[in-house]
Amino acid sequence: MNTKAKGREGGYNCVVCIKQVPDTKKVTGEAMKADGTINRAALPAIFNPEDRNALEAALRVKEMYGGTVTAIAMGLPAACAILREALMCGADKAYLVTDRKAAGSDTLATSYILSCAVRKFNPDLVFCGRQAIDGDTAQTGPQIAEKLDFAAITYLEDIEMDGDFAIATRDIGTGVEKDRVKLPALFTVTEKFGELRPYEVRRVMKYKKAKAPVENGGVALEGDFAIGQLSCDDIGAEADRCGFAGSPTNVNKIVSVVLAGGDYKEVAATDEGVKALVDELVADHTIG
Amino acid sequence: MAIDRTKGEVWVFAEQEEGKLSDVPRELLGKGRELADRLGVRLGAVLIGGEGVAGSLAAQLFEAGADVLHVIEDARLEVFRGKAYRHAFVELIKECSPQIVIFGATHMGRDLAPAVASALKCGLTADCTDLQIGDYTDKKCTCEDGSAKVVKDVLLQIRPAFGGNIIATIVNPYNWPQMATVREGVMKPLDPQPGRTGEVVRHESHLDGVEIPVEVLEIVRRHSSINLKGARIIVAGGAGVGSKENFKLLHDLADALGGAVGGSRAAVDLGYCEHERQIGQTGVTVRPALFISCGISGAVQHLAGMQDSAKIIAINTDKDAPIFKVAHYGIVGDLNVVIPKMIKAIKQKG
Ligand SMILES: Cc1cc2nc3c(=O)[nH]c(=O)nc-3n(C[C@H](O)[C@H](O)[C@H](O)COP(=O)(O)OP(=O)(O)OC[C@H]3O[C@@H](n4cnc5c(N)ncnc54)[C@H](O)[C@@H]3O)c2cc1C
Ligand SMILES: Nc1ncnc2c1ncn2[C@@H]1O[C@H](COP(=O)(O)O)[C@@H](O)[C@H]1O
Numbered sequence: 001m002n003t004k005a006k007g008r009e010g011g012y013n014c015v016v017c018i019k020q021v022p023d024t025k026k027v028t029g030e031a032m033k034a035d036g037t038i039n040r041a042a043l044p045a046i047f048n049p050e051d052r053n054a055l056e057a058a059l060r061v062k063e064m065y066g067g068t069v070t071a072i073a074m075g076l077p078a079a080c081a082i083l084r085e086a087l088m089c090g091a092d093k094a095y096l097v098t099d100r101k102a103a104g105s106d107t108l109a110t111s112y113i114l115s116c117a118v119r120k121f122n123p124d125l126v127f128c129g130r131q132a133i134d135g136d137t138a139q140t141g142p143q144i145a146e147k148l149d150f151a152a153i154t155y156l157e158d159i160e161m162d163g164d165f166a167i168a169t170r171d172i173g174t175g176v177e178k179d180r181v182k183l184p185a186l187f188t189v190t191e192k193f194g195e196l197r198p199y200e201v202r203r204v205m206k207y208k209k210a211k212a213p214v215e216n217g218g219v220a221l222e223g224d225f226a227i228g229q230l231s232c233d234d235i236g237a238e239a240d241r242c243g244f245a246g247s248p249t250n251v252n253k254i255v256s257v258v259l260a261g262g263d264y265k266e267v268a269a270t271d272e273g274v275k276a277l278v279d280e281l282v283a284d285h286t287i288g
Numbered sequence: 289m290a291i292d293r294t295k296g297e298v299w300v301f302a303e304q305e306e307g308k309l310s311d312v313p314r315e316l317l318g319k320g321r322e323l324a325d326r327l328g329v330r331l332g333a334v335l336i337g338g339e340g341v342a343g344s345l346a347a348q349l350f351e352a353g354a355d356v357l358h359v360i361e362d363a364r365l366e367v368f369r370g371k372a373y374r375h376a377f378v379e380l381i382k383e384c385s386p387q388i389v390i391f392g393a394t395h396m397g398r399d400l401a402p403a404v405a406s407a408l409k410c411g412l413t414a415d416c417t418d419l420q421i422g423d424y425t426d427k428k429c430t431c432e433d434g435s436a437k438v439v440k441d442v443l444l445q446i447r448p449a450f451g452g453n454i455i456a457t458i459v460n461p462y463n464w465p466q467m468a469t470v471r472e473g474v475m476k477p478l479d480p481q482p483g484r485t486g487e488v489v490r491h492e493s494h495l496d497g498v499e500i501p502v503e504v505l506e507i508v509r510r511h512s513s514i515n516l517k518g519a520r521i522i523v524a525g526g527a528g529v530g531s532k533e534n535f536k537l538l539h540d541l542a543d544a545l546g547g548a549v550g551g552s553r554a555a556v557d558l559g560y561c562e563h564e565r566q567i568g569q570t571g572v573t574v575r576p577a578l579f580i581s582c583g584i585s586g587a588v589q590h591l592a593g594m595q596d597s598a599k600i601i602a603i604n605t606d607k608d609a610p611i612f613k614v615a616h617y618g619i620v621g622d623l624n625v626v627i628p629k630m631i632k633a634i635k636q637k638g
Contacts, residue, residue: 024450111406134450136570137414138398142370143406151501152370154399167505172368173395174305175509182501248463249411252424252444254456264602264612269621271629277601277617278633286578286599287521287545287634 007161011066012183014058015123017114017144018051018071018086020079021134047082050129052196054189057127057159059090059197065161067124068092072117074102074110077214083227087207088199095228096212101242102232107135109246111143116235119148125166126186130155138188145186153179156187293464294441296387297356298324301377302333302349303396305368309345311517312392314477316470317353319419320390321478326421327441330355332386336373338366346488351480355487358384362493368396369502372495374403379494381408386465388443390419393469401469411460412467413445417474417592420444424459442466448569448592473517473573514548514564521547521578524567524594527554528583528604528623535560537627538582544634550574550594552584568593580630582623586611603627 022043058069071086073079074097083094097117105113118126126148128141138154145152157176158169166181171190212227213220220226232242240246267273281287300316302309317333324331333354335342342359349357360376377400381389389404391397393415405412422444429437443466445458460466516522523542529535535555542549551561553568567574569589579597584590586602586609594600595614602615603623612618619626 022450106411107402108406108409108411111402135414136449137402139402139405139412139414142399142402146374146403146406152399152403153502154370155395171395172507174310175507177504177508178506180503180505185501247411248409249413249458249460250424250426252457252459254449254454256454264615264618267601267617267619269619269626269629271633273619274626274629275633275636277619278630278637281578281599282637 006163007065008163011068012061012124012161013067013122014061014069014125014127015118015121016051016055016058016069016071016086016091017118017126017128017140018055018073018082019048019129019132020045020073020075020082021048021132022046024133045078045081047085048129048132050131050189050191051082052129053191053193054127054129054187055086055089055091056196057156057187057189057193058125061125061159061161062090070095070121070123072097072114074098074114074117077212080210080212080215080227083212084207084210085199087210087227088203089197090200090203093228094210095230096214097230097235098212098214099232099242101237101239104244104247105242106247106249107137107139107143108248109242111140111147112241112246113232113235113237114140115144115147116232116237117230118144120230120235124183124185126150126184127156128186128188130188130190141186141188148184148186151181151183151185152188153181153185154188156189157192159187293385293387294327295329296385296465297330297332298327298388299332299334299358299386299390299465300354301389301391301397301400302335302345302357303392303394304335304337304341304345305396307337307341307344309348310392310394311477312394312397312470312472313349314352315473315475316390316392317349318477319470319475320388321353323388323419323421323443324355327387329387332356332358332384334358334360334377334380334389336360336365336376338363342488347485348480350484350486351482353478353481357486357488359488359490360493361490362495364495364500365493367504367507368399369500369504370399370403371502372493372498372500373400374407375495375498376493377404378407380491381465383491389465389467391467391469393471397469401467405467408463408465410463410465410467411458412469413447413458413460414469416445416447416468416470417455418446419468419470420446424461426461443468448588471573473575512564514562516548516550516565516567516572516574519548519574520576521545521580522550522567522574522576522594522597523547523580523582524550524552524584525555525560525582525623526552526584526590527558528585529555529560530583532560534624537624541580541627541631544631545578547576547578552587552590555584581611581615582627584611585609586614
C-alpha cells in the first residue's frame with residue numbers, strides 16, 4: 001500500500017458484512033442426511049474465509065487513515081461468535097441482524113436485508129467477502145451495492161484512499177485493473193488482499209464477554225461489550241421482501257454426490273504394465 | 289394486454305474485452321441453442337461495448353448459433369464498468385422481455401449478473417453446471433381442485449452446492465427473466481457454421497445523465513501461456529507430487545505427450561504450480577481426450593472439473609483413493625516410479 005496516499009479529515013466510516021458458515025471442507029458421510037440434504041448441525045461453524053479478508057481491508061483503512069469499523073452479521077444468534085472475533089481483531093462495533101422473517105432468504109432477500117442494515121450506518125466504505133463457502137454465489141456484495149446505489153468493486157486486492165475517492169486494485173480474471181472510485185463504495189474482497197491480523201490480547205480479555213441481547217435473556221449489556229441486535233423492523237426492511245416471501249428462487253431438488261463404483265482397468269506399476277497401457281492408447285489413437 | 293412471457297427470447301451475454309470475444313459466449317450459445325429450440329423461441333446474443341464493437345464480432349456470434357444480436361454501442365461502454373453495463377443491460381431487458389438470460393461465471397459475469405438481477409428483483413443462480421427446461425410443481429401453491437400448481441417449461445438451474453457435496457436444482461418460476469451464470473468450459477460450443485447470419489438490432493445505452501462513479505486508471509493484462517481448456521492431453525498433479533521440484537516430472541511427461549500440465553487445489557496452495565493450472569470447481573473445467581492424474585485423491589470439488597474427460601488414468605499409492613472411481617485405467621503405485629516408466633514407454637514407441 002502506498003503510504004503517501006491522502007486520507008481525509010475524520011477518516012472513513014467502514015462497514016464489513018461477515019457471515020458464519022458451515023465448514024464445507026469438513027462435509028463427511030455423517031454430515032449428509034438420508035434424504036441427501038446436509039445436516040448443518042454436524043458441521044463446525046466458522047467465520048467465512050474471505051470475510052476475514054474483508055475485515056482486514058476495513059481494519060487497514062482505519063489503521064492508515066482513521067475512522068471506524070462496524071461489523072454486521074445476519075443469521076442465527078450463534079453468529080455472535082464471529083462478531084466477537086471481529087471485535088477481538090479490532091472492529092469498533094458489532095451488530096447481529098436476526099429475525100424469523102429473514103429465514104429462507106436467497107441472495108436477493110439477503111442483500112435487501114443487509115442493504116437496509118448497512119444504510120443505517122451511513123458508511124463511506126462497505127466491505128464484503130467475495131463469496132461465502134456454503135453457497136459460493138458471490139452475489140450478495142454486488143446486490144447490496146446495487147440496492148444502495150453505491151459503486152461496486154469486485155475482487156478487491158488492494159486499496160488506498162485519496163480524499164473522497166478510493167484507488168482500488170482488482171482482479172479482472174484476465175489481468176489486474178486499477179480504478180479510481182467515488183465514495184460511497186462497496187468492495188468484495190478476495191484472499192489475495194491478505195490475512196486477517198491476529199487478535200489483540202488486550203481485546204480478547206475485554207470482548208470475550210461481549211453478548212447480544214438474544215444471548216443474554218433479551219437484555220442488552222451495558223457499554224462496550226454489547227453486541228447490537230437488529231430486527232427487520234429496526235432496519236425498516238419490508239416483510240414481503242425478506243425471507244421466503246422475498247426470495248424468487250426455489251430449491252426444486254437436491255441430490256447428494258455419490259460416486260459411481262469404479263470399473264477401471266487395473267494396470268500394474270511395472271515396466272510391462274505401463275508399456276502395455278501406452279501401446280493400447282497408441283492403438284486407439286488417444287496418443288500418437 | 290400483458291405480453292406472453294413464454295414467447296420471450298433466450299439470451300446469452302456476449303462478453304468481450306478489447307473487442308475480443310472470450311470463449312464463454314460460444315459455449316453458452318451452444319447450450320442456449322438447445323434451450324431456445326426446446327422452447328421454440330429465438331436465441332439472442334447481447335453485445336455491449338464501445339463504438340464499432342459489433343463490426344468484427346457479429347459474424348462470429350451468428351456462426352456460433354445466435355439468431356439475433358442485440359447491440360449497445362457507446363464510448364462510455366468501451367471498458368467494463370459495472371454500473372454503466374448494468375444500467376444499459378437492465379433497460380434492454382425491460383424493453384425486450386427475454387425469458388432467460390445466461391452469463392459466463394467469469395469475473396465480469398459475476399460482477400454484472402447479480403447487479404442486473406438485483407435491479408430487476410429477479411432470481412439468479414450462480415455457477416450452474418447444467419441448464420434444462422422442465423416443469424416445476426409448486427407445492428406451496430394449489431389450484432382450485434386442490435392439486436399442486438405446475439409451472440410449465442421453466443429453466444432448471446443445476447449447480448453443485450455445499451463445497452460440491454450436493455447437486456441442487458434451482459428454479460425461479462415467477463420473477464422472470466430467469467437468470468443464471470455458467471462456469472467456463474462447462475458447456476460445449478457448437479461447431480462454427482460459416483456463413484450463418486442473423487438479425488442485428490441496435491439499442492440505446494440510456495446512459496445520458498447517469499453518473500458512473502468509477503474511472504479505470506490502468507489495466508495490466510496477464511498474458512498466460514497456460515491453456516488447459518484447449519489441451520487434448522492433460523497431466524495433472526496433486527499434493528502427492530510432494531514438491532515444486534518434483535512437479536517437473538509431470539512437465540516431462542506432458543512434453544513427451546504434447547500435453548499441458550494441471551493441478552489440484554492442494555498442489556496450487558502448496559505452491560507446486562500456478563493458480564491458472566487449477567482444475568475443479570474453483571478452477572477450470574476440462575474434458576481432454578486423455579487425463580493423467582498423479583497423486584490426486586479425487587475430492588468432489590476436483591472431480592467436478594475433470595470427470596468428463598474421455599479417458600482418465602489415475603496414479604495413486606492409495607488403492608482406496610476416490611479418484612479411482614472415475615478412472616478408466618488405475619495404477620496403484622508411486623508416481624515417482626510410474627511416471628519415468630511412462631515417459632520411457634512413450635519415447636520407445638513407434
Ligand atoms: C469450496 C471448495 C472448492 C474447492 N475447489 C477445488 C478445485 O477447484 N480443485 C481442486 O482440486 N480442489 C478443490 N477443493 C479442494 C478439495 O476439496 C481437495 O482438498 C483437493 O482437491 C485435494 O487435493 P489433492 O488431491 O492434490 O490432495 P490430497 O487430498 O492431499 O491427496 C493427495 C493424494 O496423493 C496420493 N499420493 C501421495 N504420495 C503419492 C505418491 N508418491 N504417488 C502417488 N500418489 C501419492 C495420496 O494417496 C492422496 O490420495 C475445493 C474445496 C472446497 C471446500
Ligand atoms: N448472512 C450474511 N451476513 C453477513 N454478510 C453476508 C451474509 N450473507 C452474505 N454476506 C456477505 O456477502 C458475501 C458474499 O456472499 P455469497 O453471495 O453468499 O457468496 C459474503 O462473503 C459476506 O461478506
